[in-house]
Amino acid sequence: MKALVFGATGLIGAHLIKRLVQEGHEVTGVSRGPQKEEIKSYRHISFDIAQKEGFSKIKGNFDICFNMAAHIATGYSTDDALKCLLVNAIGTLNILEFMVERGIKRLIHSSSVTVYGRPKRRVAYEESPLNPIIVYGVSKLTAEKYCIMFASQHDLQITMLRYASVYGPGLTQYTALPIFIEKAQKNETIFLFGDGTRSQDYVYVDDVIEANMLAAKNGASGIFNIGSGRKTTMESLSKTIIDVFESKSKIQYDPSKSQEFSIGIDISRAKKHLKYEPKYDLRSGLMKYREKV
Numbered sequence: 001m002k003a004l005v006f007g008a009t010g011l012i013g014a015h016l017i018k019r020l021v022q023e024g025h026e027v028t029g030v031s032r033g034p035q036k037e038e039i040k041s042y043r044h045i046s047f048d049i050a051q052k053e054g055f056s057k058i059k060g061n062f063d064i065c066f067n068m069a070a071h072i073a074t075g076y077s078t079d080d081a082l083k084c085l086l087v088n089a090i091g092t093l094n095i096l097e098f099m100v101e102r103g104i105k106r107l108i109h110s111s112s113v114t115v116y117g118r119p120k121r122r123v124a125y126e127e128s129p130l131n132p133i134i135v136y137g138v139s140k141l142t143a144e145k146y147c148i149m150f151a152s153q154h155d156l157q158i159t160m161l162r163y164a165s166v167y168g169p170g171l172t173q174y175t176a177l178p179i180f181i182e183k184a185q186k187n188e189t190i191f192l193f194g195d196g197t198r199s200q201d202y203v204y205v206d207d208v209i210e211a212n213m214l215a216a217k218n219g220a221s222g223i224f225n226i227g228s229g230r231k232t233t234m235e236s237l238s239k240t241i242i243d244v245f246e247s248k249s250k251i252q253y254d255p256s257k258s259q260e261f262s263i264g265i266d267i268s269r270a271k272k273h274l275k276y277e278p279k280y281d282l283r284s285g286l287m288k289y290r291e292k293v
Helices: 011-022 052-057 081-102 135-155 175-184 204-216 234-244 268-273 281-289
Strands: 002-008 028-030 043-044 064-067 107-114 157-163 166-167 190-193 202-204 222-226 252-253
Touching: 002 011, 002 190, 011 028, 011 204, 028 202, 028 268, 064 081, 081 107, 081 135, 107 135, 107 204, 135 157, 135 202, 157 204, 166 204, 175 190, 175 234, 190 234, 202 204, 202 281, 204 222, 204 281, 222 268, 234 252
Parallel strands: 002 028, 002 064, 028 043, 064 107, 107 157, 157 222, 166 202, 190 252
Antiparallel strands: none
């Protein structure tokens, strides 16, 4: 298989490239920055996918594209709205147009559970209403709409994977999980908003890579939630991190600060159609993560 991976130096893209190369596939990667690690039988190209002229740098034929490229903005600020739009939405549009021009029919596209916003049922299914409440989610939903349009108009075979919160070696987002790990490594107090009962799904990066490989191999198109299938409270997350990292950190609750909403995701469709079975629960994923940090 000749694979073209966009977002090659990000958390998911970097792990996917290693997996593809290990399995003997011919891989070309694209990212805004330079190649971070020397990998045999791998070609790297640097350009910004939001700039269409950069695609002229890509030579050769490909059987499949993986789109892991993203500008990730957390929280409710609109400061990064333009960057999210350019990379996540316009970048995806440019990839789709490139595929049509080159005659590439297969795309595995990385999306996010942020497209659901605040689901009323606390568990998001693929058919749940899509009402993103942060600029990142809006940009990812726009990218999905482009994918659906191109699949219909140009007969592309597109699999869209909506990830829960992904963690693993190479994580650069400064969100709760890496913040708690940093605190635990320094034996500092971990602060939780409210009573710590807010919950969400955390999925280890190796399971996300497996989902991408399964989607590529079995050819299933459509939209699939990808996560661990388990909801973890902030209290449980902090306690598990303290235990795994053998920390002396204490947990302190702050009732004066309101918690965010909880969200879980249903992964039964991925299990049925992709044969996806997550191998890591939070503890085993953190144990493997600890080996690398």
